Amino acid sequence: MKSMPNSQTANVRLTMAGAVRGARSLGPISLFVIPFGIAFGAAAIERGVTPDQSIVMSLSVFSAAAQFAALDFWEGPLPTISLLLTVFAVGTRLILMGATLAPWLNRLSRPKRLLALSVLSDVNFADSYDAFRRDDRDVGRLVGGGLALCICWALGTAIGVIAGASLGNLERFGIDVVMVAFFAAIAVGQWEGLQDLLPSAVAATVAVLGLTLLPPGWNIVLAAIAGGIAGLLWHGR
Template sequence: MVKNDTPRTSPSDDTIRLTLNGVWRGGRDMFAVALFSIPFGIAFGTAATEAGVPPLEAILMSVFTFSGVAQFAALEFWETPVAWGMLAFVVLAASARMVVMGAVLAPWMNALPAGRRFLTLAWMSDPNFAKSQPDWRAGERDAGTLLGAGLALWSLWVVGTVIGVLGGNVIGDVSAYGFDVVMVCFFTALVVGEAGRLAKTTGYKAFVPIAVAALVAVVTLPLLPSGWNIIAAALAGGVATVMRRDA
């Protein structure tokens, strides 16, 4: 009997579900990484206070927005009166990568009822999106893992914001502690692990889209507004993947 090791990339043969057990597993698996959302939350809470955002509004921004990049970008436009149009455009640009992420998630998320789908996607962020990809290709069909991981990240981001708003000046500059390297290591480990798995079945050409995306991200970083280099990298990596498959 020959075992089929081809990874599943479509949920058509399984039932997509959202369960409390999945939410628990997702939150548990993401908790260690989510702890490092606290320093970023502290940094935002401190920066928001220094920018003149009232404490309660700064906390509510983290509760309802949950987008670190967009929130930091919004502070640059926090004036009196607030330039709402420009503020909305900056937040949209900073979060544009979600369009690409949503397209990747579509085969799984569209199988859920609309209410559960929107509930899950409301807590989507970069770490839980990245974690979901190898899990779902390995056969995970409980969208609760994506939601649970997002809730873990969100709750500790809010905790960090509260700490930053109330005592950020006492703590000082959290970037001096080097917490940001944890997220870099997390994403690097996921990308290398997934590329290694693909290389076993498709050869080392699997690394080509990753190399192309990384190159585009670095080259366009000083050329494009903040966040747009990630969009350019994602599109370039996607084109490289299609070209590799057609070659």
């Protein structure tokens, strides 16, 4: 990760206006989270999770990948250690996201920092990091976008709990393509020339190869590490 000039991290704040901007920025994308929430809610009920537990999990954990992974272990007696290790593995990418946002978040008070991190996800990380690099110093953008995503995720879960099974396979509508397109657009917007080619290629290769060879989530972690090492060696040569 490149070091940030002081001008990009000075006067960092968290305001309601920034939260509103974040919610507006990710509002349209957040709507496409609802079908994924419906799928989780329906799957949770099938696995024996109660409606209340399903909705509380979506509000408190707020991690689609980790929640779907947890369902594989949802049987009695609950294998707590295996469940925790799996959820940790899936969530390790958040460590990398937090480290990337540290130059901005570490300038906030601890309560505000924890608030921002509690709603951190792949989508609002990508949106906020891009905005921060363009001199938006209001971390409210991260919080507002995260809250919009969390609300839609919980809403989708509630719908799935009530009527998910009757809706059929939602992937037939092509909704799963929306997130891929969003991240592709963010990545293209951050492209800074041929100097980014090698790290990007290394990270993409590791991510794709690890998709079938590694447990869920680990391919993203290793791809970020491999891309970072490649970038360090390439730029430091």
